Amino acid sequence: MSIEFTPWPDDLAALYRKKGYWIGQPLTEALERQAAQRPEAVAVICGDRTITYGQLDRLSGNLAGQLALRGLGHGDRAVVQLPNIAEFYITFFALLKAGIAPVNALFSHKQSELLAYASQLRPRLFIADRRHSVFADDRFLGELRREVPELTHVLFHGAGEEDESLEALMGEAPARVVDYRPSPASQVAFFQLSGGSTGQPKLIPRTHDDYDYSVRASVDICGVTADTRYLCALPAAHNYPMSSPGALGVFHAGGTVVMAPNPDPQTCFRLIAAHGVTMVALVPPAVSLWLDAAAGSSHDLSSLALVQVGGASFAEALARQVPEKLGAKLQQVFGMAEGLVNYTRLDDPDELVFTTQGRPISPDDEVRIVDESGNAVPEGEAGLLATRGPYTFRGYYRSPEQNGRVFDRDGFYYSGDVVQRTPEGNLRVVGRVKDVINRGGEKVASEEIENLLLRHQDVTHAALVAVEDKLLGEKSCAFVVSRNEELKAVALRRHLMGLGVADYKLPDRVRFIDAMPLTPVGKIDKKILRQMANELALP
Ligand code: AMP
Numbered sequence: 106m107s108i109e110f111t112p113w114p115d116d117l118a119a120l121y122r123k124k125g126y127w128i129g130q131p132l133t134e135a136l137e138r139q140a141a142q143r144p145e146a147v148a149v150i151c152g153d154r155t156i157t158y159g160q161l162d163r164l165s166g167n168l169a170g171q172l173a174l175r176g177l178g179h180g181d182r183a184v185v186q187l188p189n190i191a192e193f194y195i196t197f198f199a200l201l202k203a204g205i206a207p208v209n210a211l212f213s214h215k216q217s218e219l220l221a222y223a224s225q226l227r228p229r230l231f232i233a234d235r236r237h238s239v240f241a242d243d244r245f246l247g248e249l250r251r252e253v254p255e256l257t258h259v260l261f262h263g264a265g266e267e268d269e270s271l272e273a274l275m276g277e278a279p280a281r282v283v284d285y286r287p288s289p290a291s292q293v294a295f296f297q298l299s300g301g302s303t304g305q306p307k308l309i310p311r312t313h314d315d316y317d318y319s320v321r322a323s324v325d326i327c328g329v330t331a332d333t334r335y336l337c338a339l340p341a342a343h344n345y346p347m348s349s350p351g352a353l354g355v356f357h358a359g360g361t362v363v364m365a366p367n368p369d370p371q372t373c374f375r376l377i378a379a380h381g382v383t384m385v386a387l388v389p390p391a392v393s394l395w396l397d398a399a400a401g402s403s404h405d406l407s408s409l410a411l412v413q414v415g416g417a418s419f420a421e422a423l424a425r426q427v428p429e430k431l432g433a434k435l436q437q438v439f440g441m442a443e444g445l446v447n448y449t450r451l452d453d454p455d456e457l458v459f460t461t462q463g464r465p466i467s468p469d470d471e472v473r474i475v476d477e478s479g480n481a482v483p484e485g486e487a488g489l490l491a492t493r494g495p496y497t498f499r500g501y502y503r504s505p506e507q508n509g510r511v512f513d514r515d516g517f518y519y520s521g522d523v524v525q526r527t528p529e530g531n532l533r534v535v536g537r538v539k540d541v542i543n544r545g546g547e548k549v550a551s552e553e554i555e556n557l558l559l560r561h562q563d564v565t566h567a568a569l570v571a572v573e574d575k576l577l578g579e580k581s582c583a584f585v586v587s588r589n590e591e592l593k594a595v596a597l598r599r600h601l602m603g604l605g606v607a608d609y610k611l612p613d614r615v616r617f618i619d620a621m622p623l624t625p626v627g628k629i630d631k632k633i634l635r636q637m638a639n640e641l642a643l644p
Pocket of ligand 1: 298299300344345414415416417418419437438439440441442443462520522534537543548
């Protein structure tokens with residue numbers, strides 16, 4: 106049984122195979138190859154634990170076998186939520202080995218997001234961490250089971266006495282031999298999370314073939330080798346630290362992933378010095394903090410050779426400081442969980458590295474820069490980014506309406522970014538048309554929060570817009586029209602928290618207004634609201 110997804114048209118699929126992009130290899134191959142060839146090499150360092158490739162392969166094999174023994178396998182989906190710990194990768198590989206397709210929720214996600222993923226995927230398996238606040242008791246689990254009756258198996262990291270323990274299943278091979286194997290390489294391996302622009306976060310089916318290609322090609326572009334020591338300081342589930350080249354790229358090359366709980370410079374500098382970290386992927390606000398902290402730090406950062414920065418706009422003035430203050434090369438990354446990833450190349454002239462967000466991975470990434478009607482803009486001018494290629498998806502999971510909005514007839518995906526192309530072929534991100542707030546790399550879909558605000562009995566209209574912020578680039582400001590003059594921002598915050606939405610999505614500011622400004626066609630005028638938000642934010 107396979108999982109439905111929108112396939113690439115036959116002619117393009119044939120081209121991608123002919124060119125050697127899609128090689129029919131499951132994402133588990135890299136791990137098995139390393140485990141066979143270099144079982145003692147260190148794959149993951151997590152706190153004081155060191156996990157070799159042999160162990161990573163064995164632990165994930167144990168778990169895959171245990172899940173197969175319980176009747177889970179091809180066609181099944183799983184919702185997984187684990188923090189930045191080695192078990193994240195053990196679990197990921199286990200599910201892939203058994204042909205179960207997971208979505209990895211971010212650890213910051215709460216009831217609202219988990220329920221949204223589960224109600225779309227209808228998983229039989231749910232894996233979470235007992236130490237997450239949502240699982241302090243079993244109330245949410247009960248709700249999840251009611252909403253998703255298909256759910257039959259729940260495993261916990263840090264399990265309580267009544268729970269089935271994730272670690273226990275990793276630690277022990279099944280009592281009898283069970284047969285399991287990954288789903289075919291042309292089929293869905295797992296689901297990535299969309300940064301989203303819709304009321305409900307959408308899921309992105311990724312096949313082994315397409316994802317494996319993006320990883321292999323990224324390894325070459327970013328110069329990852331068996332000597333690479335990669336610091337995973339961003340949420341491990343995110344596409345960027347997973348595949349650009351991310352942990353999967355490091356595993357492909359046989360290097361080591363060092364887990365960090367977060368990108369805080371004090372924690373990370375200590376890890377860099379202790380483990381000789383050579384490479385890190387960061388978002389712009391983290392780089393700002395690193396640049397400030399580096400001068401006064403007593404830690405030896407000299408092993409650090411490459412700092413990748415992506416996920417949100419990175420100011421040129423800060424980009425220029427990276428080599429000098431961190432003693433490392435800068436690489437800008439502009440990517441999306443839907444597919445297309447751009448990198449500045451390691452041999453690009455400094456000017457390009459400081460002022461652009463790179464160029465696509467593949468010679469067969471097709472990038473069109475177009476106006477609102479889909480016509481190409483003159484070369485060098487800014488326009489909407491539309492793309493298709495060997496690792497850019499062709500449709501969100503079970504979302505025909507949204508797919509109708511973001512794909513054109515030729516199968517080009519409109520990312521909602523406004524970009525321009527330099528004469529060298531590099532892209533520069535200059536704006537955005539999608540209704541998303543990019544909070545230093547963490548994406549907040551306005552519609553999602555507006556819908557939740559509107560569930561408050563006193564709220565008649567709600568609009569969430571971006572307001573400029575020095576550290577994060579953008580923060581969120583909610584404009585609210587209320588039928589109750591007494592309604593306070595704190596009550597709205599409490600309302601959202603009660604609905605179980607991730608903290609980073611809570612509006613940074615709330616402004617009450619009498620009526621929404623409207624455009625001539627009667628839509629809420631967010632341009633005016635953005636102006637108002639920025640004016641109000643001025644000191
Ligand atoms: P996500 O899929 O969550 O990584 O979000 C992808 C989106 O993040 C892109 O469509 C862009 O809007 C934004 N983004 C990613 N990298 C950059 C970058 N280097 N500069 C500006 N925006 C970026």
